[in-house]
Amino acid sequence: IAEQRLRESEEKFRTIAEHSIIGITILQDSKIKYANEAMTRINGYTIEEMMDSTPLELIEQVYIEDREIVKNRLRRRLIGDQNLPDIASYRITTKNGEIKWVESYSKTITYQDKFADLALIMDVTEQNKAQEKLKESEERLKFLVTNNPAMIYTSKVVGDYGATFISDNVQKKWGYSSEDFVSNSEFWLNHIHPDDKEHVLSALSDIIEKGLIVIYDYRFKLKDGSYRWMRDESKLVKDEQGNPIEIIGSVIDINERKIAEQKLK
Structure with a gap:
């Protein structure tokens, strides 16, 4: 019964993940064990290309100026830092060279009877552009008024x-x-x-x-x-x-x- 419930739970997860607009990856034993379709739309890589990617290979997809942020998060996760924020914001370089802003939410889960890291990735490029334009507009207005x-x-x-x-x-x-x-x-x-x-x-x-x-x-x-x-x-x-x-x-x-x-x- 327990195995059946586990299978049903994993099937539900896959159904939800495949229809999600948020990128989802599962990292286990230092390799990507699962990635959904939404993730392919975010980074431009196929699921096959992402499977079995190592943390080092994933870091290479992070925009060079933001890599230290991600490396630091990985180090803190490895030592079990309880104060590590669940959410991080950084840039990635897609397969075709486009730079995108993403927000990543990470959590430790049990996947196929073993501990794994679940990551939810959201493309926030357009939101960041809109916020930057708003900030520039506010700064111009403040300058003009002052x-x-x-x-x-x-x-x-x-x-x-x-x-x-x-x-x-x-x-x-x-x-x-x-x-x-x-x-x-x-x-x-x-x-x-x-x-x-x-x-x-x-x-x-x-x-x-x-x-x-x-x-x-x-x-x-x-x-x-x-x-x-x-x-x-x-x-x-x-x-x-x-x-x-x-x-x-x-x-x-x-x-x-x-x-x-x-x-x-």
């Missing part, structure tokens, strides 16, 4: 119109951190020149009530105590039902221009 002469912000549509976000270049421009604005909803209004506050509140009211894109100027108190003229361009963002969500805008320093205009008057 080095932009304008400060980008979002703010509440009610109450004191407190900032919910402001770009990090505010520190360089005004001397305050973005956290100063976000953590204190009254921070922005409290630093507008008293003579300009009524004008600013009127502009914000037009944004909310009329849904206009509004451009307005005001003096803002910097951390050093001085006031400088700013030009703010703001618009209202609504949800699908037409309800106001937030104000989004940008602020630029127009102090020199404003002073020059005043001198001409």
Whole structure:
């Protein structure tokens, strides 16, 4: 009965493995004893070519810069390191020379009455490319925002119109951190020149009530105590039902221009 159950278990494993989109290999007695079809699609080698491959031959398929990672994992498995992570990420070189990123999950199992190493291999090349593109895009955006002469912000549509976000270049421009604005909803209004506050509140009211894109100027108190003229361009963002969500805008320093205009008057 035990032998029958073992055979049934192995048959179930093979059925699942053959229909899996994840590459599966079993290493036993320092040789590959099983590989599924998905593995052939990942590395380009036939099952026959993979069978009886040794660990050394498998390491040669690993991209040269990542081989030490895999060698180190094999050494740690051989000495029974309990702290070895089950999952590893590295590159392989396929039969036709293509470089792919894979994630490997390894586990010790019993296969045909003997201990063996089961490895599940997943091709994550496209996911890694997408993540890399996203990272590059985020870095470009961060560079543009940080080095932009304008400060980008979002703010509440009610109450004191407190900032919910402001770009990090505010520190360089005004001397305050973005956290100063976000953590204190009254921070922005409290630093507008008293003579300009009524004008600013009127502009914000037009944004909310009329849904206009509004451009307005005001003096803002910097951390050093001085006031400088700013030009703010703001618009209202609504949800699908037409309800106001937030104000989004940008602020630029127009102090020199404003002073020059005043001198001409």
